[in-house]
Amino acid sequence: MYCPIDDRPASRPFRPARLLSRSLPVVLFLAMAITAKAQSSLSEGYAREIAPLSATERVGSEVWFNATAFNDRFFTYGFQQRVGGLIDWYGILAAEKKKDIFQAWGGIPDPDCCVPGEPNCPAKSLSETYGFQWCPGDDVLLKYIGKYGYPDPACDLTDVPAQGADQRQSACDLHFGTSTGILGLRKFPNPRFDRSAWLKLNGDKPESWEGYRGALNVFPTDAQNRTSRLFDGSIEPPYRIGMACGACHIGYKPDKPPADPNHPAWENIDGLVGNQYSRVSNILGSGFGKHALEWQLIARARPGIVDTSALPMDYVSNPGTMNAIINFKQRPLHEHEILKWRRAAACPAGTQAEKCWCEPGKLGKCWERSTKKELQPNILKGGEDSIGIKEAIQRVYFNIGSCSEQCWLNHIPDLRAADPKQRNYGQTPFDIGQCRRDCASFRAIEDRLDDIEAFFFTARPTDLWKARGLASPEALEAELDQQFFPGAVKRGRDIYARQCASCHSSGKPPFDNTDFRATVPGDPTLRADWLGNDELEPASEIGTYAGRSLHSNHMRTRVWEQYAALDIHERPRDPARPEVMAGAGRGYYRNISLLSAWAHAPFMHNNAIGPEICGKPADKQVDFYDSPYVDAEGKPIASPPACLSYDTSVAGRYQLYVASMRDMLNPGKRIDKMHLLDDDIIIDIAPKLQNPELNKLLGLEISVRIPKGYPALAINSLRFKDLIQDTVLRRTDAQKLDEKYAGLLNAKQLADLKDGLQRLILDAILKDRPTVLELAADRDRFVQRFYSNNLGRVENSGHRFGETLSDQDKDALIAFVATL
Incomplete structure (x- = not known):
């Protein structure tokens, strides 16, 4: 059961005047604190790089790079307790692993951080930093581990001067912390840290995390058993780790790459270009063993892509690239019917807060919800974020955990809730108005969206x-x-x-x-x-792997419903897709920009067309590459093409571009790509119940066995909750089953569904023992046909446009696109 932690607020600005009348010891403490606050939200190197920006662009840049909006709480508590995820932060961020930050995780090393004990590093030993790198601001932060009152650097943000009274939410609620050594990942002192318990667990070594990362119990034969102490809430680490938007979007400048990607300078770093090497999915699943179901669902992704449905799970394998933000001032606009909150001068007397709301104590800072036609860009791969660029920026913060407890954790499914009457069985819509009222970090980000947008508009193509x-x-x-x-x-x-x-x-x-x-x-x-042109086209017409287009989180009744225009909800689903898709609006991709295509290979929304790339880290335990190449039968080929090592140089990017263009223009020569499971996985679909009478009534106990070598994407798209529900309805209330699929299935399809469910039930009753359904041997592929959100398996299929060109014309096209 998830219980929010009652922390003392760390969001209040540091105000010396409030303390002057108190005792002398407090005044002395205040003087020391002011001296200690020589920390700044800007490093010297970063400040030099953004010096040409205007004041508003500078603020936007700082927020984009550093603001976590308190999602460190989510990644410390909510991710484990509510979502069931595990992140091994030490395995990623340990100072001793700095040499593999880029190669293993695709992380961009912070130029200002250092390994304790190195020459000129302010920290002389790993014990001072609890095994992490030392980064600017840590001279203050380290003093607050295990204590409240940390003066967050965000409080020192120099905002753009306000026009009239400053109505903005306190910058403290942006919550910057200090760098972890990877740009975009920020650390904070954990006030609940118990040093004595930590030392007892880790052998009197502050820098060791081995006891904390160890096992609670050892069941070596059970790959699915959650044995990691990372789930143990009784021991808290010294740091809470948060994520800024820059974690996915900060990358190396294509035109000014570092000589050594492990040791970049600020002049090599771009905050908007997108990180095509990032392994965010692997980071989110880093606390699991590679043979755990969660690892297979969360962490099986090629570099540069992330499943944006991973947290508000919609049971669609949903890989997507970290978008490069380029030339946004010229992005096409499309007319949409939009229901959203807009600025208002005041609210009529007696208006309900759900329709109009004024922030208490902020004269004239009001918001009213209404429907209007507007010209707005189609954002996200299928155009789902379509109510405005500022709102799309704001939603990114929720997707990385901000305002989770106040606003959205109770709107996403609990994977273990199998009964539709249970709380969190499925998604419910996030309420923007409620979140604005209840989450200070929402308002802190929202009040600076003009600044972030201005920073976005500085991005230009790389020639x-x-x-x-x-x-x-x-x-x-x-x-x-x-x-x-x-x-x-x-x-x-x-x-x-x-x-x-x-x-x-x-x-x-x-x-x-x-x-x-x-x-x-x-x-x-x-x-x-x-x-x-950013026009939306049916995914079946483009022909690429359809998973991203079947994303449903923005549809009606789903968590991000309010971030999609009404016409996006109302568009028909792609009629050429064979999946049984409930609800309209799904199955589209937008036509993307080809600006600077030479610098952003491999191609497509999942980076699957072109050579596979890999980091080849020195530590083989964090080498996540596994060959996806398969034959026509979906079996691994004996001698697959080797992956290409990460190469950030101009020549390396261009060579990858040429190889990827040849792959795209010659679909008949592509070798199919399909990530396969490393080991057998068993999922209990209808486990044996403790109530004997209920077991007798239902007469079934079913598990699904997914064998080694099965397509991993098929598992991530399985609607197992519907399978459970329908199996029970087929046994107990066939009429409700008919009603559920009215309008979705024709008479023949409904009959096929019922026959398949009946086979499952009869197998369980006649055998009088648990039924293990083998998906690989599933008769007629019944389960996949009716309970998969995506029947596609080949990840590098489609986009066959241009394949009929002559070889010379293909070369000509490759040459021209390189100039764009």
């Missing part, structure tokens, strides 16, 4: 000709013509205009005379063409 140090685009064209064939770029431009621009341009046809590289008058850095 290959500049990255190569050439004098002009024409010089790059000459190099590419030499590499491919004379006139390749010009010919590629004509092919692009005829065959690609209808999707990958924000201009209007005909495209014969379109300059795809034109810039906006008055700003030579801003491209006029977004190089994508």
Whole structure:
């Protein structure tokens, strides 16, 4: 059972005037605290890099890089107790593992952090930092481990001067903490830390986490048993770890990569470009053994993608890239019917808070909920976030755990709630108005969304000709013509205009005379063409792996319902998809931008088209690469292509781009990719109940066995709760079963469903023993046909556009797209 921890508030600004009338010891303490607060939310190196930004862009940058909005509480308590997840933070962030931060996790090392004991490092031993790196601000933070009152650096944020009275929520509620050594992951002193208990558990070594990471009980034959002490709430670690949005979006500048990705400088780092090497999914599942079900569901993802449905689980294998934020000022807008909260001068007397609300003590700071037509961008892979860019930015913070206790934990499913009458059996809609009222961090982020948006608008494309140090685009064209064939770029431009621009341009046809590289008058850095129209197309037409398009969290009755425009809810589901999909709105992808495509391979929403990339860390225990290549029967091939080592250099990115383009334009030559399970997994679908009479009534005890080698994506898309419910209804109330599927199944499909369920029941009754359903041998693939949210298995399928071009025309297209 999840119980919120009653922490003392750490969000109040530090106000010396409140203490001056108190005792002398308090005043002396205050003087020391002020001296200690020489910490800043900015490091010198980072400050130099953002110096050209305006005041509002600077604030947006700081918030994007550092603000966790108190999600350290979620990752310390809610993730384990409510969601059932486990993160081994020490296994990721230990100072001794710094050499593998990038290779293992794809993390971007913080240039300002150091390993205790190294020359010039302020910390001389690992015991001072509890085994972590030392980072700026830790001279203050370390003093507050096991204590309340930490003066968070966010309180020192220099906001843009307000116009009139400052109505913004305190910057303290942004909650910055200090770096962990990986940019975007922030640490905070845990006030509930008990040093004596920690030392007793870890052998009198403050820097050791081995006892804390060990086992509560040892059942070596049971791979599914949750034995990790990480689940033990009686022992709390010295740090709470939070996540900023930058954890997924901070990456290396394609045009100024570090000589050594393990030792970057701030000049090599970009906060918006997206991290195509990140293994966030592996981080979220790092506390589980690799053979646990949770590992297979959470952590099986290639670099650069993350399942955005992993927390508010919708039972869809949902891999998606960390979007590169580029040229947003020119992003296409689309008319949407939008129900949302908008700024208002006041609320009419007697208006309910659900329709209009004014923040207490903030004159004129009011919000009213209404429906209007607006021009807004289609955001996310299927256009789901569609009520505004600011709202989309705000929602990112919820997706990484902010305001979890106040706003959304009770709206997401409990994986163990199998009875539809149970609380948290399924999703319920998050309420934006309620969250604004109840979560100070919501307001702190919201009050600075203009700043974050302004920072977003600073992002520009990365030109290959500049990255190569050439004098002009024409010089790059000459190099590419030499590499491919004379006139390749010009010919590629004509092919692009005829065959690609209808999707990958924000201009209007005909495209014969379109300059795809034109810039906006008055700003030579801003491209006029977004190089994508962001129109929504059925996933079946594009043909790529459909999992991301079947995401349902933004549909009606689901957790993020209020973040989708009404017309997104009302669009028909993709009629060509074979899955039994409840509800409208699902099954679409938007036509993406091809700006700077040379720097962002592999391709597609799941990075599956192109060579596989891997980090090859020195510590093989954190080497997460496993070959996804399979034959026509879905079996691992004997000699798969080797993965390519992470290469952040300009030449390395370009070579990966060329290889990925060849893979995309030659679908007939692709080797199928399909991640497979490492070991057998057994899931109890209808376990034996403690009530003998109920067991006799239902007459079933069913488990599902998923054998080693089975497609992992099939497991993550299994609606096992519906399977449980329908099996019971088939036995106890067939009419309710009919009602449930009215409008979803035709008569023949409903009959097939009932027959399949009856086979399960009869097997259980006739054998008088537990029934173990083998998914691999499932007759007629009954369970998969009716209970899988995604029947696709091949991860690198589809996007066959261009395959009929000649080899020379394909080379020409590759050459031209590299110039965009």
